[in-house]
Amino acid sequence: MPSIKTDPVQLRYDLQIVASWIPSGAKVLGLGCGEGDLLYFLKHQKQVKGSGIEKNEARVAACIEKGLTVLQGDINAEILDYPDDAFDYVICTLTLQQVYDPASLIRAMLRIGKKGIVSFPNFSHWRIRWQLLLTGNAPKTKQLPYEWYNTPNIRVITLRDFRKFAQKVGIRIVKEVAINTNNQDRRGTVTRRLSDWRGTYGIFMVEKHSSPSKNGVA
């Protein structure tokens, strides 16, 4: 049986924040949606019309068994086929650091969606800075547990880097939050002070620069 999660506390903490940003009834696309925890929650708690894209066959199967609409495929390729503004929100959680061409992906997200939401592990967390400074080894943390030679995280991003990147690719940050999570990433807190140092993850909502800032969705 697929795991059923309708209780927000059972969602990964960054997904709880993302879920709180999505208004009821919105149309949502989840890139790299895994087993569909967020989409399932949004569908049942917020009447969201959601779809997902996921690479792994078993995870896709788990999503479809739960009644979610999910396509098996590569997010960079699958995102190209949707019509403009097909979604209110396009969400890409904890995947940006594994994408070869993040600029193209973000532009594609904002072509097919009115708003995009991305989250990623913050590489400027104090533990990481401290490890590099003291040991001289490539840092390893709970959020980034890999060795340099086997990490899928090919893009090293910090919160500050993302803000610069947003400016460079011409997207507007609608809101951002840094969070500090516990071991299993199930619980956490929003870090309001010194977030560049204390946040384990950053979550950003972005939109096209030209689009007038509207609240809510149609």
Next chain:
Amino acid sequence: MLHENIMSEYVEHDQDGVSVGLVEKRTFTFADPPDEMVLESGAKLGPVTIAYETCGELNREKSNAVLICHALSGDAHVAGYYDKNDPKPGWWDIMVGPGKGIDTDRYFVICSNILGSCIGSTGPCSYNPETIEPYALDFPVVTIGDMVSAQKALIDHLGVPMLHAVIGGSIGGMQVLEWCVRYPEMVKSAIPLATTTRHSALAIAFNEVARQAIMADPNWNNGKYYDGRKPDLGLAVARMIGHITYLSDDSMRLKFGRRLQDKSDFSFKFDADFQVESYLRHQGKKFVERFDANSFLYITKAADYFDLGREYGDGSDVDAFSNTKAKFLAISFTSDWLYPTYQSREIVTALKKNSLDVSFCEIEARWGHDAFLLPNESMTSVIKGFLAHAVD
């Protein structure tokens, strides 16, 4: 009465012995002259008989009907047994039955033999009312659209206003797509398996070689063989070609390799030395006992002609699906080289561009195109889950 219901070597009993039980083949006849069925080619055909079977019960709201469309050589006998002594159940017994992927405790399952076939429905071996002889090549060329239109007549006859789902693989999958485009108001959800909106040159090529094998058989006699010797050799070779395309390099290596059949060395004759040769000969021989060579010609031609974009979208699959409303689950198999994954992806792309609700899963399977007929836990649970949520 022993019924010949061997769809392929893969038809097998359910591992757990769960079955829908005894089923009955029925027929429905319509389009009696002068109200013949007008085919896509413009030709008229009537009367038309469609053989069908049902399992499960239609609910009071008439909202739980599931239509299953069979492939090239299949029939209406989708699940269960005609008689408790039958050696094998229907061709998709592993998928259709109580508690199975397509759960007959929940759904009213309908499966009919396609127009042009020879297992109970009107086809080239049926009697032409005008000549009181088998039609043979006087049978008009039918299309996938004509097959679906005949199924629609049956569904109307059964008093089913709306299909909860239409499901089928291969040529059955083509019928699924045709249903969604031709009768968009009647289809709530669709599962096209290992299929395409149009045959590739590769698929047409194999079909053409198979047809040539039949037509080159002297017994074929321009299709007029019903009162004499049949083109068994040609049809057997046609089936052998088909079986190669249903397998894969991987599965043939595993299944046969270069192993020899009942011998330790080459015979240095043209006997079936290798197991793969013996297997293909056996498949060919078995097939001629139950299938009509002319039907093979007609159905493969219908499959080759099928081109959803050309027929409904001025060449564009995207436009073809523009009136479609169904929720989709497309499934392909990694080792299927007859209907490769890219063809399912093309279907998915066209559906996405129409903002339709589509899920897609590429199932890892080494058994080639035949994978959709084989037990596969992943396929079963995905189909089951999708059907349960098809009207969310």
